Amino acid sequence: MLYKGTHTLPNLYDSHVHWYYTGQVASTWNLKKYTDPDQILKAHIKLEYFRGDWLTAFGWDENNWNSEFKIHRYFLDQKFLNIPVHFSRTDGHSSWVNTKALNLLGFFDTRSDHFKKYAKDIVLDDAGIPTGYLKESAHMYALFSLPEVNDGLQKSFLLRGAEIFNQAGFTHIRDMTSNPKQWKLNLELLSESDFLLHTEHWFVCEEFANLQQTIQQIQDCQKNENNWMKIRGVKVFADGSLGSQTACLSKHYEGSTQSGQIIWSEVDVKNMMREVWKNKIEIAFHAIGDQTSHQIIQWAREVYSEGVQGRIHLEHAQILRPETIQNMKSLHVRCHLQPCHWWSDQKWLKKRLGVLFDYVFPWEALRKAQIPFSFGSDSPIESSSFFSNLKALDDSAIKGIKKLGGNPEKFHLYPAQDSVEGWTQIVDDTVHSIYLGSKKRFFT
Ligand SMILES: [Zn+2]
Structure with missing residues (x-):
């Protein structure tokens, strides 16, 4: 047992989620459980699996x-x-x-x-x-x-997602795939239901041509921020995933001639940083491979040296070389790691990464270098769970990942002081109740 007896945590935070997709996936057909693809063909197809x-x-x-x-x-x-x-x-x-x-x-x-x-x-x-x-x-x-989902159904997915985070004990989430529609629906949810969640919104920018529009949308949302909702900035996908071998590494994937690639050009990344920071907005890069993180940090340093500075977030940062971490020290950077990815990735990580395995899940290296970082789940990719992350930290430390020193709890708490106050009460490793502002929910 991790927490025997009663334990209270302030502003328990999942620092990387996909809120809408968490609700949607929970409401639709999940193929994760199938051990044989033939089960797909045999499954009973329900009406709710359809979009249009x-x-x-x-x-x-x-x-x-x-x-x-x-x-x-x-x-x-x-x-x-x-x-x-x-x-x-x-x-x-x-x-x-x-x-x-x-x-x-x-x-x-x-x-x-x-x-x-x-x-x-x-x-x-x-x-x-x-x-x-x-x-x-x-x-x-x-x-x-895919066909558009109507507002009512979208809202029901958001409510379902919020329910999932609450049951896992979270009062605070950071949503990495939001958009203006979702911001509006979040405002409505706050005013019309017994909704208990502090949300940080990030809007995805798919193409450089859309950047100005995305910045404008963010600035519009800033006008109705409150202490339950924050609009933070622009989220950009800089590479893919290790599972699909599309995350960009500094060497080939073992047994392959591929090393993945960075999706954006240097010119585009730097221009994005300049535009976003000039507008006092933050920028977050999905960066899984060590080479992606290294390049992004290098480019950020070059933009900083022009006198244009701002906050940068690395999402996942699953592999970081020591020199990349060194280079972060002069920047306003925060990394967002998901220990729970250990559960799915451990079976092939070493085999696929070779010598880069030494730099995977770099929480201890970041802590030692005093680079701020937060823990999250990447829900619905992994389940949103504080306990699963703590257990993954323990399990990975036995199997070759450098053990995180100090108390891991603090990396799961909302790092700013600008929100409504939340509390999560845990009794014997079970979420007993959560509080946010004057709202309360009991689970046991
Ligand atoms: Zn994600």
């Missing part, structure tokens, strides 16, 4: 299946020939679609300009035909092409 006429699901992971199995649209076509199917991978960085969906997305004709724009992220089979496995930019395109 698209059948959707989340959570597949080919690493959990027979290694002979290849992700291919033909497999899905066996059962779903006439409805479009879109399944998101467990890491949220790839899609698996059937032939009907591939056609609707315009990815079937390999000679089209539309195909060519996304070609690097569309997996082909030996015959040069798209398999229906879509990565990164092609995945994001597919995700955003």
Whole structure:
């Protein structure tokens, strides 16, 4: 048991979540539990799995299946020939679609300009035909092409997500995939329901051409910030994931000729930093590979030296070389780590990273260098859980990750002083109750 008896924590904080998707995934078809892909074909399909006429699901992971199995649209076509199917991978960085969906997305004709724009992220089979496995930019395109969800349903997903965070004991979250609509719905939820969550919103910027618009949207939201809601800044995806081998490393993935790549050019990253910081907004980079973090920090230092400075956040920062951590010291940087990724990643980390394994999950190195960092879950990629993170810290320390010194609790507390006050009461490792402002909830 981690906490025997009663223990109270102030402003318990999950520092990296996808709020809307947490609620949505909990309300739709979850493929995580399947140990054999055939179970997908045998499953009973419920009406709530559909978005418009698209059948959707989340959570597949080919690493959990027979290694002979290849992700291919033909497999899905066996059962779903006439409805479009879109399944998101467990890491949220790839899609698996059937032939009907591939056609609707315009990815079937390999000679089209539309195909060519996304070609690097569309997996082909030996015959040069798209398999229906879509990565990164092609995945994001597919995700955003799904039929719109109406406001009522969106709000129900947000409520469901909030419920999940509350049950896990969290009074404070930092939402990394928000948008103006979600900000508006959050305001409504605060005024109309017994809603108990302090939220920090980050708006995703997909393309440089959209940056000015994103900054404008953020500035509009700043006008109605309150002590339950904050708008923080712009979130940018700088690389992919280790699972899909799209996170950018300083060397090849073991047994591969790939090392991943940084999604943005140096010019674009620096211009984004300049624009965002000039407007007194913060910027967060999804950066998993060691080379991505290193480059981003280097570019930030160069922009700082021009006299343009601001806050920078590294999301995940799963592998950091010692020199990168050194270089962070002159910047206003905070890293956001998710110990719980240890549970899914440990089985292949060493095999895939080789010598870079020494720099994975760098919480102790960051602590020693006094670089601020926070813990979170990346929900719904992993479950939002304070206890799971504490246990992952213990388990990983036994299996070769440098042990975090000091009390890990403090990295799970809201790091600012600008919010309504929250308390979480834990009794014998169970969340007993949470308080935020004058609102209370009891769970046992
Ligand atoms: Zn995330």
